[in-house]
Amino acid sequence: MFSSTNRTSVFSRWPAFCLMPLLGLMLFASCKDDYPYDDKEPEWLGESVYKYLSEDGNYTTYLSLIDALGYAETLDRTGSKTIFPANDKAYEAYFQSLGLSGKASDVVKSMTKSQQQVLFNSTMLNMAYLDNMLANVPNTGQSDNSGEGIALVRASAASYLDSITFLDKDRLPATEYWADYASRGGIYLMDNTSRPNVIFTPDFMLRLGLTESDWTQLFPDKPYDEVGFYVNGSHVSGNQKNITCKNGYLHIADEVVRPLQNMADVMASHRQTSLFNQLMDKFSAPYYDEALHLSVQNYYGNAYASDTVFVKRYFNDNGVGACLQTPDKKDIPSTQMLYFDPSYNTMNMPTDMAMMLVPSNEAMENYWNSDRGKFLRSVYPTWNDVPMDVLSKFMKNHQLKSFVGSLPHEWSKLSDQKGFLLHLTPKDIEQSILACNGMVYLTNRVFPPIDYQCAYGPTLTSPITKVMKVAIDDNDWLKFHLYLRSLENQYNLLVPTDEAMKTYREPISWALWATEGVDKREIWSFKQIGEKIYADVYAVNEDGSQGAFKQTLGSSQADQNKIMNRLNDIIDMHIIVADNETEPLSGFIDEGNLQYALTKGGTILRVEGEGGATIVHGGGDDECGLPGANIEGGTDNIYFTENSHTFFIDKLLQDPFKSVYAVLKEKPEFDEFFSLLLGDPSVFAYFQEDKEVQAIFDQNTTEQSSGIGQIVTSFNNYRYTVLVPTNEAVRQAFSEDANLWTWNQISNEEDPALKKEKCLYLLNFLRYHFIDGIVPVAGNHFAKDYDTAARDKNNQFVKIRVEANGDQIRFGQTASVLTEDPSLYNILTRDYIVNNKDPQKATDILASSRAVIHLVDKAINYQQMGK
CATH class of the missing domain: 2.30.180.10 (FAS1 domain)
Incomplete structure (x- = not known):
């Protein structure tokens, strides 16, 4: 599809041409050296970068940037650089798009040094690359590939010191970590990693299998090119690349190669993603880094002598970019983390970057007000009131760690990080925005996590089902959430409220009484403390009612094992498969078609009524002459998820005790x-x-x-x-x-x-x-x-x-x-x-x-x- 040549860099062929005459004088002053390039440069080598641009006459704006930053001598004499300049017309068009009028070179002169650095440094790499070398990385020898055609992201001349931003109090996230700086009027922020360039070359696209239809989805306003390439979204045509100079290569861009924002900045600056960005910011905090602060002082002198500069980080556990503690050194719970930090600029480079699906404000509101969002809306006044552990699941599901593994032609098979299909289609995408560390897709719908879509989703948010939430979501012993995530099946999930979980007739003690006449019956009252379940244990009066308090279980590992054993038993009999065509006792219990329903654990439940008036009886309840369980709040507490009818019930159902x-x-x-x-x-x-x-x-x-x-x-x-x-x-x-x-x-x-x-x-x-x-x-x-x-x-x-x-x-x-x-x-x-x-x-x-x-x-x- 794409042509690729195997040229060798002039700088690898002549690695020390500038030093050779000097060495000859020092070592062989009395001898004549017949090597012709000791005294003159090869005719084919060309002028320096600076001289080439000066003599052309169409790059006065770019040269004014070079001069203003004091790089003229560097680019006229020394170094091995790759430069992506644009002509004066391109800069004029660029500045006009920013609302800046006047001669382009004058606009450059009016910029601060920091602004000039940000603009210029993205146009230069501190190594010399022909176009076919831009996608190559050194072969590690650990695989059968040569390292050719796999690089996407390259470090530019940009430095994290190029830009420091002041975020005023009105733009600070509304969380406890930022509150102190709001009272001070704002905060100085900087990146702790330099922003790289993203380069799409024919070699990379060929190696990756990035098709023309993929390209059209990614960059609908940019032509697909099998000869030229793109730097930060700016096109370099085939006849404007590989211009050889004695101190580097020029690849002339059709438009200004502008610095890319990172994904966090894209979300923060886009007017249609303010709600999603606000929620992302709940997972962020400002961090002080003494080494960075000293670098700022050394670089800028007295400019920030009286100010402290911070780094904005997002809580995540993604390898080298992980942020695992709060600014005051407290561990962040795993339930309050993202998959990765969207402000971390060098993620996955050089061979990959990340990807984010960012719903528009309208998409977020549509989901909130839909039937699917009912379990959130019925508990929390707004999106901003959703607690971190519940919100984390939602935000993470919009993060994918690999752009390379998520190309448009793979979307029909694209899964979230837990392996569930996202069902992403081109119709879902409103805009594709390239960032320096990933691709941001503005979407017209949300992609809720499997936890929101499946049977136990309503338990995540309800204030009256905290015990069952922890039990179902437990990932160490029970793991029922893995079972209930299956969207290929349909379930009834009966969720006893926290109040109902206080009257558990412990089966072993009750079975001993019912079958052997040994009366050591106990009633357990479950309660949630943090991420664990405890049980207050009571004796039982002669009439079966709760008696005197005996002990609390839960502090030891043995206690936890015992509690998990009972919770496993409980949940097993509160799940009913609803779509087993070979089982006569399968169906939705609220539809009025079942007199008995078969549970996952193998027991059967007696069912009366329908809809919000459905009543369910366990065999143990009937055995003890107790009433059945009602749906708490009637129809309001029936939730229709992607794979279930979920019911909050006012009594814990019990199995028979008699054999x-x-x-x-x-x-x-x-x-x-x-x-x-x-x-x-x-x-x-x-x-x-x-x-x-x-x-x-x-x-x-x-x-x-x-x-x-x-x-x-x-x-x-x-x-x-x-x-x-x-x-x-x-x-x-x-x-x-x-x-x-x-x-x-x-x-x-x-x-x-x-x-x-x-x-x-x-x-x-x-x-x-x-x-x-x-x-x-x-x-x-x-x-x-x-x-x-x-x-x-x-x-x-x-x-x-x-x-x-x-x-x-x-x-x-x-x-x-x-x-x-x-x-x-x-x-x-x-x-x-x-x-x-x-x-x-x-x-x-x-x-x-x-x-x-x-x-x-x-x-x-x-x-x-x-x-």
């Missing part, structure tokens, strides 16, 4: 089937070495864990349905199948083979009533096959057909749920495994299995049906 064993034991209607499930100790002792014969119930005790009471051995940290045939149905099954022996018959059998055969036959009969998948009577209509706990001769799980028709469910075309008595179906249970062989000493829930129990009218003898 399958405990529920079956207490219901006389379940007696016959429960007796069979208990088995016969003598039979299990006989087959204790036989892995095929396993009891239905056991405490599953190991050296490190155990169940809380008897748990179902075939359960495996999943969700299940348990069918309990009526007492009469169980008796009928035995009367109709001679192969179905009672435990007493099996115990008395002396033939080992027959004993095992009848034992497995009975166990599979029982296990067929344990179904992998939770199927409540929930008004659904579906037909689906599920695995059971029974196994066939090939050791594969035997399936059962489930057909739901509204409030009727039939299993295996035989058994139907009996729904006359609400206490005998849709009974929710939970089998717990904890982290100690003595459950009373356990601190954590290791695993659990949820189940729904139904009384059914028939026992399902699939083995007999198979015959």
Whole structure:
């Protein structure tokens, strides 16, 4: 696409031509040297830079800059420079664009020295480069590239000492770090890095793959050139480059090569970005640097003798440009940082720079007033009132660290720093502005972070969900924010308010009471302190109400582990996947279509009502006879995000505390089937070495864990349905199948083979009533096959057909749920495994299995049906 030549710099061929005659005189005064260039310069070498420009006659303005700064001798005799001058007409046009009238050279003379330096130094590099060398860097030897064609940013002759700005009090950021200087009337500011030049060469664009359509997006008013190049946006045509002088190269620009602002200055000076800039300034502060201050004193003499000059920095953790502490040396929280400092001039140079998407004031206001901005608007009066930790997420999402990796032809795949697509299109861009350290795009829409778009976004801002905010956003243990960021799925997120989080019935202690009768129940009251969650622990009165205070958990690592274990359990049952087409219990709970909803953790929640009047019940709430959770504030506290309906609820939902064993034991209607499930100790002792014969119930005790009471051995940290045939149905099954022996018959059998055969036959009969998948009577209509706990001769799980028709469910075309008595179906249970062989000493829930129990009218003898 672009042509590239491989020329050698005249200054590398003749590195010391000025010194050679002198050396000859000193060392060989009595000898004659036949080398011709000891006494004269090569004819092709050309005049000095200064003389070339003087003789041309069209560069009087540029020469006046050189003369005013005292650089005439330097550019007439010595050095190896690269110069980007422009002619008088270009300077006249430039000054007129700034509203400066008069002869251009006279305008130069009226400038301060600082203004002259800023204007001139951007036109000079302190090395001699042909155009094809401008994009080259030394080869490090660490890769297969030669270092050619990869440079974009070059250090110019500019110095950070060239310019010092006084920022008056009306323009100071309105934050605590700047307040003192407002009372003094303002502050002197300077950069702590020199502003470089940005040079787009054909070699760089070819190597990078920057296309003509990319160029048109970046610089719509500048022609694409495959021969010439651009310096700070000023064009150098192909016939005006590589003019060789004895002390450098001239590349004549079509217009003045003006100094570029950095990205921070671009935002501060653009009239359409004042709101975004105001928010960026909240992350800034003035810093005193003694070394810089001394440099200023040495450079400017007494000009700033009575003043202190500061550097404006932005809080960030980006490598060498990082700013990690406040001016008074306090560490800045990571939640209050940017990705990079937009005022740091040398970021990523020489091979790259940064990029920023800067929404216009109108775009910012449109987002604020939209449904997507509701969660901010409903809490904070204005953008300026958004706290730093919440605002940081928004500002950072508009920063991309690499311009090279973010070219327009890549926008359809462009992701933010967290890996989520930005969905940036050319239609989003109002203006492209080149800065010395990056490209600034003025946009007509905002690019909110994934945290704002997804399910937990409303928790970030709400004053009544601080506990859940910290829990969901935790990046060390729980990491639920990573799960809830998926925009490919839809969720219901139920967020208990801080008040609701004060009445947590701690599951281990309540399960011990419900299943074993050991009453050491506790109620925990969660609270947020800084970035951690603590829990005040209370005893429980006989009626289940909160009793006396016992202790506060949270100060130790062990406490934090314990709290995180419970918060993980809580959040798991407050997330409902809403778009699982294969799951009948999936959907949005406020739409009035679900009687039960399946949570991420595997439990089910009972749902009543719709919209703002939706009420949700946990199995533990129903078990304790407690009311369900209402949406706090009704419809006002339902938030529709990109991937969820998020609800603030006034009660913390609780899982059941009773196990399958405990529920079956207490219901006389379940007696016959429960007796069979208990088995016969003598039979299990006989087959204790036989892995095929396993009891239905056991405490599953190991050296490190155990169940809380008897748990179902075939359960495996999943969700299940348990069918309990009526007492009469169980008796009928035995009367109709001679192969179905009672435990007493099996115990008395002396033939080992027959004993095992009848034992497995009975166990599979029982296990067929344990179904992998939770199927409540929930008004659904579906037909689906599920695995059971029974196994066939090939050791594969035997399936059962489930057909739901509204409030009727039939299993295996035989058994139907009996729904006359609400206490005998849709009974929710939970089998717990904890982290100690003595459950009373356990601190954590290791695993659990949820189940729904139904009384059914028939026992399902699939083995007999198979015959």
